Amino acid sequence: MENKYTGKTFIVEILAILLGLLFLVPFYYVISNSLKPFAEILTNTSALPKVFQFENYVNAFEKLNYLKVFSNSLIITVASNVVLVVFCSMAAYMLVRTKKKISNIIFMMFVAAMIIPFQSIMIPLIKTAGTFGLLNSIWGLVIMYLGFGSGMTIFLYHGFIKGIPKELEEAAIIDGCSRFGVFWRIVFPLLKPITVTIVILNSLWIWNDFLLPSLVLQNPELRTVPLATFFFFGQYTKQWDLALAALILGIIPLLIFFFSMQRHIIKGITSGSIK
Known part of the structure; x- marks a missing residue:
């Protein structure tokens, strides 16, 4: 049966x-x-x-x-992704394959941790990090990302591993x-589709994160891109022309x-659907 192009389809396409x-x-x-002088941004924001x-x-390149x-x-992004993928994939595998009540309790604790607001x-966290010497340290920040990202990463791996034949x-x-x-050798290669998805989601979060690095990395030499961009906004001046270019x-x-990884996502989804 052929799908006819109807007026309803046309309306849906226009709305989309x-x-x-x-x-x-x-x-x-x-x-x-980002391509305008500062004065033109203030006077004519919407125009080309x-x-x-x-x-x-x-x-912006030089000042950043x-x-x-x-x-x-x-x-920070690469190291955090590596530790999250390695530790969380192994943890999720053991939680799935170990058929004990404690496994379900630990898994639920990881899931529950996802709803705790960072601000609370x-x-x-910063006091504890200072006690253990994790402040002003890139690797200290990576350890914190491992803690905060484990909940979602284990949750995604857990659901995918349950579909792998024992x-x-x-x-x-x-x-x-x-x-x-x-x-x-057997399980981890089969996790490629969900691993790619996890890496993309965590990369978007970690690369764009501002609050946690601003609390941990006080040394100007350790600033990330979002932190460096923030310093275009001073107490009395806001350099919108440079800040937007920096963004x-x-x-x-x-x-x-994202575009380089997109084909891997599509390939993983299609191979998974064939299986």
Whole structure:
């Protein structure tokens, strides 16, 4: 039976296009105003730039010390993703395969931790971090991201691992593979679709996070891209032209990462549906 193109379909498509354009409005304001002189931003915010001022990006790049803050953000994001994927995948695997009541209790504790607001624990967190010497440390921040990201990451891995046939692991054990080897050689490669999804979600969160790094990283040499961008806003001045250009410079790496990983997501979904 052929699907006919009806008036209802046309209306739905128009509404979808309008909704898409509505979501693109903030991007238009950021991009267009990042190419204007400061005075033009104040006087004519909505219009396109009269003259495209690419010097904003050059000045923002220099004042941000972009290569330094970019490397800080990259190290934090990559390291946090690695520890989250390694530890949380193993934890989720053991919680799924260990059929004991304590496993369900631990899993529910991780899930419950997802609903605790960060603001309610940030003061005791910083005091504890100071006691253990984790402040002004990139690796201290990575440890905190492991704690805060474990709930969602274990939750996603837990649901995916339950769909993996246990017979694959039993066959590997019969062939002489250890429990550790079973996980890394058999189970973990099958987790690629959900691992890609987890890495993307955690990267968006960690790269764009402002509050936790602002509390932990007081040393200017350790600033991330969001922290460095914040310093365009002083007590008496707000450098909107440079700040908006800095926002674009901070977004570009994430866009490149997302589009480069997109094909892996689609491939993982299609291979999973065939299985």
